[in-house]
Amino acid sequence: MSTTNTEAGDAPSPASTELMAPAVGAPRRRRAFWGLVAKRLAFIPLALFAVITISFLLVSIMPGDPALAILGSTANEQEVATVRSQLGLDRPLAERYVTYVGGVLQGDFGRSFFTGQPIRDEIVKYLPASIELVVMAILLAALVGISIGTLAGYCRGRAPDKAVRVVIAGLEAIPGFLAGLLLIFAFFYLWRLVPSPTGRLGIVNIYPPTVTHFLLIDLILAGDWNGLRSTLHRSMLPVLTLALAAIPLFAKITRTTVGGAMGSKQIQYARACGLSEWRVVQYALLQARTPILTYTAMLFGAMVGGSAIIETIFSWQGLGQWGLKAIVALDIPAIQGFVIVTGFCTMLVYLVLDLVVAALDPRIQHG
Amino acid sequence: MSLHVRDIETRFRTTAGEVHAVNGVSFDVGDGELVGIVGESGSGKSVTINSILGLIRTSGTITSGTATFGGRDLIAMRSRDLRKIRGAEIGFIAQNPFGALNPVLRLSRQFENVVRAHRRLDRKEIRRQALAMLGHVGIHQPERVLDGYAHELSGGMAQRVVIALALMLDPTLVVADEPTTALDVTVQKQILDLISTLVRERERSMLIITHDLGVVANYCDRVVVMYCGRVMEDGPVREVFRRPYHPYALALLRSVPRAGQALQTLGGRLPKLNAQPVGCLFRDRCPYRMDVCDRVTPPLREVSPGRKVSCHLDVEQEVPTLVAG
Numbered sequence: 001m002s003t004t005n006t007e008a009g010d011a012p013s014p015a016s017t018e019l020m021a022p023a024v025g026a027p028r029r030r031r032a033f034w035g036l037v038a039k040r041l042a043f044i045p046l047a048l049f050a051v052i053t054i055s056f057l058l059v060s061i062m063p064g065d066p067a068l069a070i071l072g073s074t075a076n077e078q079e080v081a082t083v084r085s086q087l088g089l090d091r092p093l094a095e096r097y098v099t100y101v102g103g104v105l106q107g108d109f110g111r112s113f114f115t116g117q118p119i120r121d122e123i124v125k126y127l128p129a130s131i132e133l134v135v136m137a138i139l140l141a142a143l144v145g146i147s148i149g150t151l152a153g154y155c156r157g158r159a160p161d162k163a164v165r166v167v168i169a170g171l172e173a174i175p176g177f178l179a180g181l182l183l184i185f186a187f188f189y190l191w192r193l194v195p196s197p198t199g200r201l202g203i204v205n206i207y208p209p210t211v212t213h214f215l216l217i218d219l220i221l222a223g224d225w226n227g228l229r230s231t232l233h234r235s236m237l238p239v240l241t242l243a244l245a246a247i248p249l250f251a252k253i254t255r256t257t258v259g260g261a262m263g264s265k266q267i268q269y270a271r272a273c274g275l276s277e278w279r280v281v282q283y284a285l286l287q288a289r290t291p292i293l294t295y296t297a298m299l300f301g302a303m304v305g306g307s308a309i310i311e312t313i314f315s316w317q318g319l320g321q322w323g324l325k326a327i328v329a330l331d332i333p334a335i336q337g338f339v340i341v342t343g344f345c346t347m348l349v350y351l352v353l354d355l356v357v358a359a360l361d362p363r364i365q366h367g
Numbered sequence: 368m369s370l371h372v373r374d375i376e377t378r379f380r381t382t383a384g385e386v387h388a389v390n391g392v393s394f395d396v397g398d399g400e401l402v403g404i405v406g407e408s409g410s411g412k413s414v415t416i417n418s419i420l421g422l423i424r425t426s427g428t429i430t431s432g433t434a435t436f437g438g439r440d441l442i443a444m445r446s447r448d449l450r451k452i453r454g455a456e457i458g459f460i461a462q463n464p465f466g467a468l469n470p471v472l473r474l475s476r477q478f479e480n481v482v483r484a485h486r487r488l489d490r491k492e493i494r495r496q497a498l499a500m501l502g503h504v505g506i507h508q509p510e511r512v513l514d515g516y517a518h519e520l521s522g523g524m525a526q527r528v529v530i531a532l533a534l535m536l537d538p539t540l541v542v543a544d545e546p547t548t549a550l551d552v553t554v555q556k557q558i559l560d561l562i563s564t565l566v567r568e569r570e571r572s573m574l575i576i577t578h579d580l581g582v583v584a585n586y587c588d589r590v591v592v593m594y595c596g597r598v599m600e601d602g603p604v605r606e607v608f609r610r611p612y613h614p615y616a617l618a619l620l621r622s623v624p625r626a627g628q629a630l631q632t633l634g635g636r637l638p639k640l641n642a643q644p645v646g647c648l649f650r651d652r653c654p655y656r657m658d659v660c661d662r663v664t665p666p667l668r669e670v671s672p673g674r675k676v677s678c679h680l681d682v683e684q685e686v687p688t689l690v691a692g
Contacts, residue, residue, distance in 0.1 A: 157425060263424065269467035271422055273481045273532065274454025286471055362516045363470055 029362075036358055040351050047347055048340075052104055055339035056097055059332050066113055069330040087113060087332075104340070110333035112326075119337040122322060127304075127341060128213040129200065130311065130318035134303040136235060137242035142296060144243070145250020152251065153258030153288075154281060164255065168248040180241040180313045187237060195234050197314040202230045238314040242307055246299055253295045257288035290357050297353035301346035305338065368437040368456070368539040369572065370396040370419075375432035375442070377411075377418045377596075387640040388414040388427070389596040390648075393667060396540065401563060401573045403587035403604070405580060405619070409637050411596035412576045413544055418442070420457065420542065421449040436540065455485040458533035458541040460562065463549035464525035468517035474528060475513045481532055500531040504561060523554035530562060534569075541566055541573045547582070559586055580623050584608055589673075592616045595637060595648035598667055602674035612670060612682035615649045647679065655680055 067083040068075065075083075084090050088099070103110060109119035152164035174182075187193045195202060200215055208215075208222035219228040261267055261284035270283050308320030315321075319341065326334030358364050377389040389411045396402045404412050417423050419434040419441055434441040437456070441449055453459065461467035469477055478497040482488055488496075494513070501509035504527040517525055526546065533541060546562060547555040563586045566573045575587060583590045583604060590607050592600040592615065600613040611617045621631040635652040638644075647653070650660040659679050667677040676682050 265461065265463065265466035266469060268417075268422055269459070269461045270469070271450075272420060272453055272459035272461070273484065274450050274452070275480060275484045276450065279480060279484065283469060286469065289471075361471055363518050 033358060037355060040354060044347060044351065048344060051340055051343035052101060055336050056100055059335050060093060064330050066330045066332055070113060109337040112334050113331045114329055119333050123337055123341050124213055126317060126319045126322040129215065129316060130304050130307065130320055132214055132216055133238060133242065133307065133316060133318055134300060136239045138246060138296060138300055140239055141243040141246035141250050145247040146254045146292065149251040149254025150258050150281065150285065152255040154262060156259045156262065164251060168251050171244055171248045176241060176245045177309045177313060179244050180310055183237050183241055194237055197237060199315045199317060200231050200234055201227060205230050238310055238316055242303065242310050249295060249299060253291055254288060257291045258284045261287040289360065293353060293357060297349045300349045304345045305342035369398050370540055371435040372419060373433045375415060375418050375434065376430045377414050377423060377427055378430055379427040384641050387596060387644060389418060390644055392596065392598055394591045394598060394601055396572050396574050399570045399572060400589060401566065401575065401587045402589045402591060403575045403577055403583035404591045404593055405577055405583055406593035407578060407637065410593045412593055416542055416544060416576060420453055421446055451485065454481055455536045456538050458538035460529055460533045460541065460543040460546045462545040464529045465517060467529060468525060470517055473514060473516060478532065478535065482535060485536055496535065500535055504531045522550045523558060526550060526558050534565060539571055541571060543573065543575045545576055580619065592619065595640060597648060598677060599649065600676045606674060610688055612676040612686055613678050614653050614655055614686055617686060655685065
């Protein structure tokens with residue numbers, strides 16, 4: 001819907017031209033929105049195909065011989081050739097590509113060179129753990145980051161803003177792994193406030209029957225409240241570590257957008273109408289909403305699979321840790337599966353972002 | 368209700384140093400009076416209004432002055448109390464309705480927010496009143512407008528909505544900051560007719576900021592001419608337009624385009640206001656400059672009943688009339 005400059009309301013012309021037909025506007029908007037959903041969904045297979053192809057090619061041109069990695073440096077040429085042929089590495093690239101894509105289309109990502117397990121099973125096992133970690137970390141980081149960012153943006157240039165900027169600079173200066181180690185040192189080693197950073201459940205706890213592969217959800221489904229408490233307790237440090245890295249990003253984008261909004265005509269008008277300062281901040285956050293959501297999606301995409309070091313430090317058994325192991329071991333099918341899954345997650349998150357932004361802003365034209 | 372502004376001074380801290388935006392502004396808006404403040408861009412009109420309404424951003428401070436509204440000083444008032452006056456007792460009409468209205472909230476929500484900032488009313492009652500008010504401002508399908516968003520409206524319609532919001536709580540004073548500059552020329556007159564009619568009907572006072580002398584001539588009772596954050600001349604519109612006393616007012620009136628005549632312009636530009644200004648601020652562009660103008664700031668003095676001017680000249684004798692010029 002575009003704005004119109006004709007002042008039809010004042011002319012003696014029929015009143016129906018007064019607006020750009022808002023009566024039919026709402027259903028039309030809704031229809032256009034679902035059209036956008038369909039269009040974006042249709043785009044997913046195409047993008048996924050590109051990710052599969054690129055990941056296949058990139059991994060194929062990686063230096064190093066997986067057969068050598070499996071056998072070790074003492075193997076003779078005969079043995080290496082045998083293993084290469086077992087892995088199918090002696091066949092031409094094009095043939096391997098067709099076989100691989102054909103497999104992926106049927107949900108078969110091949111088997112790990114090392115464990116022999118189907119890659120699909122490994123992903124199903126490790127991805128939910130990473131998603132749980134990232135979702136908890138992003139929720140925490142968003143809560144803290146948006147709060148202090150709003151405070152700083154609202155009080156721009158004054159003492160609270162300066163304090164927040166110091167906090168942001170401090171958090172940015174600490175690398176994630178160091179923060180993790182320091183937190184373990186303080187909270188586990190010195191103060192014994194949290195359990196040891198060795199996995200998600202204590203030794204005494206029994207893993208719940210697998211339903212969703214999401215440990216927290218499975219524990220709730222099993223009604224194992226002790227286990228849930230233990231898991232949440234063990235989640236505190238890794239979630240905090242990951243959140244500490246994301247807090248400055250949330251705080252900065254919020255500070256900038258809210259600060260900019262505070263100087264806008266819209267906020268000045270809201271104040272001129274006598275709206276309370278709470279309402280004024282709410283209006284400013286409404287303006288800041290889209291950039292913050294965009295950042296959240298980008299962070300989510302980067303963190304699933306990108307939190308390998310944190311997962312390793314805390315033995316989280318997540319996708320990042322698994323992917324890192326695969327890369328070190330030259331486990332080609334695992335690396336390819338890792339790239340495809342993280343790429344797919346990113347695509348999904350961006351899709352959701354686009355749809356949420358489109359649904360939230362009445363000005364965006366769909367289609 | 369009447370508004371009495373005395374000696375307002377407002378400064379801003381900027382990266383380029385301190386800017387003295389408003390340097391002792393005084394004027395009155397009487398009961399039922401429509402007053403226009405005119406001046407070039409940068410003459411401090413908007414800053415004056417924002418100072419009175421407590422809308423100065425954090426980089427600015429009001430260093431002196433009072434603004435008495437219904438017996439209370441708006442400048443000295445706590446911001447919480449001033450907030451309750453804004454929107455309820457003083458209605459505000461913004462320059463650009465699309466910049467002012469919230470783009471992502473339905474207009475019905477915006478009416479609710481404004482009313483609820485001041486009164487305890489339920490949603491139904493607010494809606495009823497909003498529909499009635501939208502009818503008053505000439506919107507034919509208020510239901511549709513109320514359930515839609517700002518961007519679905521034309522410029523004139525959106526400004527009507529802003530006017531309706533300003534009048535929702537029946538304020539005794541309406542402040543309009545260049546209410547038609549953002550609109551098409553064809554719509555400007557309709558909007559101004561509407562505002563002035565509504566204000567006069569209700570016997571309310573109004574302060575209009577504009578750089579358009581035509582607006583002042585057609586709609587205002589009194590005019591306040593501002594330059595560099597000071598009042599140069601203040602008087603009844605008819606008299607000031609017939610016989611301006613201040614050389615700046617004269618120059619302004621001469622620069623109004625007239626059919627068949629060459630356009631007279633005023634050379635030079637606004638002086639920088641980085642330091643506490645001394646002397647007459649118009650002196651660099653004034654054809655009647657005297658030695659005293661450099662040294663002494665001319666006070667705003669009453670030269671005849673209801674007419675004030677800040678100039679060292681014996682204005683009635685020495686400033687030529689508009690026709691003779």
